[in-house]
Amino acid sequence: MxxxxxxxxxxxxxxxxxxxxxxxxxxxxxxxxxxxxxxxxxxxxxxxxxxxxxxxxxxxxxxxxxxxxxxxxxxxxxxxxxxxxxxxxxxxxxxxxxxxxxLPPDRDAADLADHVAGRVDDERRMREVLRAARRLPRAEREALALCVWSSVSYADAAQLLGITEASVRARVSRARARLTRSLGDAAAPLPHETQEA
Structure with missing residues (x-):
C-alpha cells in the first residue's frame, strides 16, 4: 500500500x-x-x-x-x-x-506647483529687497516698512513716527527710488504686493 x-x-x-x-x-x-x-x-x-x-x-x-x-x-x-x-x-x-x-493633467497639482514656485520666488526676491533695505537710512526704512510693506496709511504712519504726513511721503518716495536704483526690476513689486500665503 x-x-x-x-x-x-x-x-x-x-x-x-x-x-x-x-x-x-x-x-x-x-x-x-x-x-x-x-x-x-x-x-x-x-x-x-x-x-x-x-x-x-x-x-x-x-x-x-x-x-x-x-x-x-x-x-x-x-x-x-x-x-x-x-x-x-x-x-x-x-x-x-x-x-x-x-487622464487630463491634474490642474490642482499644477496650480500647487505654480504656487510653490511663486512662493520660492517671492522669498528669493524678498531676501534681495531686505538686503538692499538694510542699506537705507533708518528713517526711510521705517517709513517704507510701515506704509509700503504693512499698508499703514501715511497719516497713521506720521502719527506713529511723530512727523508730518508730507515727511512720511518724502521718506517713502526716497526709499523707493533708492531701492529701484539698487535692485532694478527686483524692487517691483515690493513685498506687500506679492502673493499671500
Whole structure:
C-alpha cells in the first residue's frame, strides 16, 4: 500500500477533485517552487511571482476537475496557467498605465506647483529687497516698512513716527527710488504686493 506522499500526481488530483484538501496540499508542496520560479522568470518581480503563484493554485483548486496531466505530471498544466496569469497581469498593468496616461493633467497639482514656485520666488526676491533695505537710512526704512510693506496709511504712519504726513511721503518716495536704483526690476513689486500665503 502506498502512502499519500508516494502517490502520483494523477492519484492526488483525483483525490483533490473529490474535495481532498490534504491531497491538494501535497500537490501544492510538490510543485510550488517550480511554479514560483517560473513566475519570477516571466515577471522579473518577486512580489509579482508570489501573487501569480497564489493565483495559479487558486485556479488549480477551482478547476481541479478540469486539469490535464502530461506524462502523469500536473506541472506542465500548472506552468501553462502560470504563464497565462503573468501575461494577464502584464496586460492589466499596461491597460491601467495607459488609462492613467490618458487622464487630463491634474490642474490642482499644477496650480500647487505654480504656487510653490511663486512662493520660492517671492522669498528669493524678498531676501534681495531686505538686503538692499538694510542699506537705507533708518528713517526711510521705517517709513517704507510701515506704509509700503504693512499698508499703514501715511497719516497713521506720521502719527506713529511723530512727523508730518508730507515727511512720511518724502521718506517713502526716497526709499523707493533708492531701492529701484539698487535692485532694478527686483524692487517691483515690493513685498506687500506679492502673493499671500
Amino acid at each position: 502506498t502512502t499519500i506522499m508516494q502517490r502520483s500526481d494523477g492519484q492526488l488530483w483525483a483525490d483533490a477533485a473529490g474535495g481532498d484538501e490534504a491531497a491538494f496540499g501535497l500537490l501544492f508542496d510538490r510543485h510550488v517552487k517550480a511554479v514560483y520560479n517560473h513566475c519570477f522568470r516571466l515577471s522579473a518581480s518577486w512580489s509579482t511571482a508570489e501573487d501569480a503563484t497564489q493565483a495559479v493554485f487558486l485556479t488549480a483548486w477551482r478547476r481541479r476537475s478540469d486539469i490535464r496531466l502530461v506524462d502523469g505530471s500536473a506541472l506542465p498544466w500548472l506552468l501553462t496557467v502560470a504563464t497565462n496569469v503573468v501575461r494577464d497581469e502584464r496586460r492589466s498593468t499596461r491597460r491601467w498605465l495607459a488609462a492613467v496616461l490618458r
